[in-house]
Amino acid sequence: MVASGGPAEAASDGQARDSFRVVDRRGRQRFLASSTKPPVIHSGRTYPAEQRQGPEGTYLIFNDGDGNEKGGIVAASTTSSISLDYANAQAITIAALWQGTRGAAGMRIHGMPDPSLPIEQVPRTPDRIQLLHTTHEGTFLALNDSQGRPRIRLAIDGDDNPSIEVLNAQGQVVSRLPS
Template identity: 25%
Template sequence: MRIDASRAWGGYAAVMTGMAAWLALGGAAEDRARLSVLDVERINVREPDGKLRMVIASSKRMPGIIIDGRDHPHPTRTEGGMLFYNDEESENGGLIFDGRIRNGQPTNGGSLTFDRWHQDQTVQLFTDEKGAKRRAGVIVNDHPDGPMDIAATTRAMALPEPARSAAFRHANVEFQQRAYLGRKADGSSQLELGDAAGRPRLRLQVTADGRPSIALLDAGGRVTRTIE
């Protein structure tokens, strides 16, 4: 059988062109894929340089507290959800949620937060349900200047009061609530504003049975004037 060299080279070129096109299409498919269902326990969203920007995970696969790319054990986090990270690869907010039957009563919770740099949450949108006790609202907090000491915070969790509060202050994690707007556990709706020390100074309230009031408080928490 005689082989025509020109035809052989033409066939080779055609095959190579086809392979190149297939690889190009395959590469594009790897960059962008469409799936009907994706079941995973954790997704890490990263920048092109590898820095972590977001984690979506189940409760068992959530990271600890990541600061400057280093993962520290979290002393209390048990929920699943989504965590956000800044350009330094440090946690700066998140969305977490849980819910189950505990001791025969329903419990449910969700929290969207935004943190201060190397600190805890300054703004929180939340809901919290424990049987008949339900709260929901928005909280604004003040946190200390400077980063928190995560290792010292973890150690403080095991201490009794008042040593625990002192240890929290030393770890730079003590905070003051400056504002609360939402539903309280007693069924009232309330707007409460605090001073720089976190002491409530103004409270607007409508009780569960519909009684409105405005209360002014002194630094000791005593009501000095009420408007009803």
């Protein structure tokens, strides 16, 4: 792999650069470090940065051998995240956010869409598993059905009270421990 030219190249003249891009011998991007929200590269197409989820911040983007984005790391002033991707959508997101003395950290595992769909046709993928801790509300684990609806929730609230809830498809609690 070689570093690409232009503004992505490490500067030998002492000039600051906004990004650093590594491409393979075929010219395909394999890694990008950028101080601004970069475009998305997938299936030989480049999508504008405005279509990328996430805040303005520092981005480290990982691409497969075909140049398709497969995950990344984002660091912003009040949040940071790591994501790993399916063929055409996010698969796992791990994130932390904070403001003053309050914060949260969590992980979302998303359902996998039809991998043959181009990314502009991929419907919103539901969260299948959500794990969350907040400094003021406690810790939660939700196991969701194929529509993204919580069906089992495990929780320890901000006062350290544990609970387990089983929900029906309409979100109504059908069983709870402690009762």
